[in-house]
Amino acid sequence: APMTGELRCQCLSTVSEVIQHKRIATVELIPEGPHCIHSEVIATLKNGIKSCLNPEAYWVKLIIRKIMNRFQGSS
């Protein structure tokens, strides 16, 4: 179960409108588990608002790929 103590799915539905990459402060991926039968993707925007994203949506995969590609190894 996620460490936040949530013993259930955190998203009832996911947003359909595209959120621009630059509005996003963090993206949290929560793997499925005993607490929830599917994985969840929760974006926290720079204005503090949290949005549940649909991992199957193309624009969501693009945002995650963008974040992953912007890493210059520091180790």
Place this chain on the structure above:
Amino acid sequence: APMTGELRCQCLSTVSEVIQHKRIATVELIPEGPHCIHSEVIATLKNGIKSCLNPEAYWVKLIIRKIMNRFQGSS
């Protein structure tokens, strides 16, 4: 800047050893921004420990892909 108020990079280095998918409670992706010149990936394990992951490592990309593929649309 990430909502946690961190005005700098949160990871000094990244773990090299592979973390098993089932030990992970959440994965947080933080896009680069004024606060940090590169994106960061922080896993919170089920035991509460936080680890900085290297987004370029194959096993990290695999974990993120696994999480993304475990979503049965509920919207």
